[in-house]
Amino acid sequence: ExxxxxxxxxxxxxxxxxxxxxxxxxxxxxxxxxxxxxxxLGLRQIYYSMNVEVTDKGDVPEGYKVSRxxxxxxxxxxxxxxxxxxxxxFCASSPPLxxxxxxxxxxxxxxxxxxx
Amino acid sequence: AQSVTQLGSHVxxxxxxxxxxxxxxxxxxxxxxxxYVQYPNQGLQLLLKYTSAATLVKGINGFEAEFKxxxxxxxxxxxxxxxxxxxEYFCAVSFSGGYQKVTFGTxxxxxxxx
Numbered sequence: 635e636x637x638x639x640x641x642x643x644x645x646x647x648x649x650x651x652x653x654x655x656x657x658x659x660x661x662x663x664x665x666x667x668x669x670x671x672x673x674x675l676g677l678r679q680i681y682y683s684m685n686v687e688v689t690d691k692g693d694v695p696e697g698y699k700v701s702r703x704x705x706x707x708x709x710x711x712x713x714x715x716x717x718x719x720x721x722x723x724f725c726a727s728s729p730p731l732x733x734x735x736x737x738x739x740x741x742x743x744x745x746x747x748x749x750x
Numbered sequence: 751a752q753s754v755t756q757l758g759s760h761v762x763x764x765x766x767x768x769x770x771x772x773x774x775x776x777x778x779x780x781x782x783x784x785x786y787v788q789y790p791n792q793g794l795q796l797l798l799k800y801t802s803a804a805t806l807v808k809g810i811n812g813f814e815a816e817f818k819x820x821x822x823x824x825x826x827x828x829x830x831x832x833x834x835x836x837x838e839y840f841c842a843v844s845f846s847g848g849y850q851k852v853t854f855g856t857x858x859x860x861x862x863x864x
Binding site: 667669677693724741 | 759792794796840853
């Protein structure tokens, strides 16, 4: 089954304690992205990756890091989390060409993060 | 900078009525446009996308959207609302030809009244 998995699904942490949210896809997709979703703001892209070792900033990259050492994995790292990073985070993956099939981008189930 | 504006954060329709969710984009170059749906407590699912081919795009679950360059719009429609359509809908824009750098609208919550 094609899927994007994220772990953990829920996380409560304290300010300044480094954390990593993992993302893995089993579809051999080149492209992967991280988004955060906040009420009234929709989804905002944090980082994206076009392939292994190729990453770039999205609209709200401050306070986040990513790495893409393997094609299937795209972890999101918060080196020193702050309360304003409390949010719902989504990972997504897709092939490089949009194509005409609408079901070509897959989202993970989301990670709900609370930073105290 | 690219952006999308969704008019109406909440829309209510009766079951069986027309669904119209509005999206306008700001772009200096031809964009790629997307509509996503998010059901309660779930991730996002791509409904349809416009990639500079046909201006009328058909998606899943009976939804379609029409790209109108003169109006810089990409409104989402469905002729007959079903209770299962109740969800939040997001319009999004990209200039990269794919999903690399995507900017989302703030979302519209659709309520379907029986």
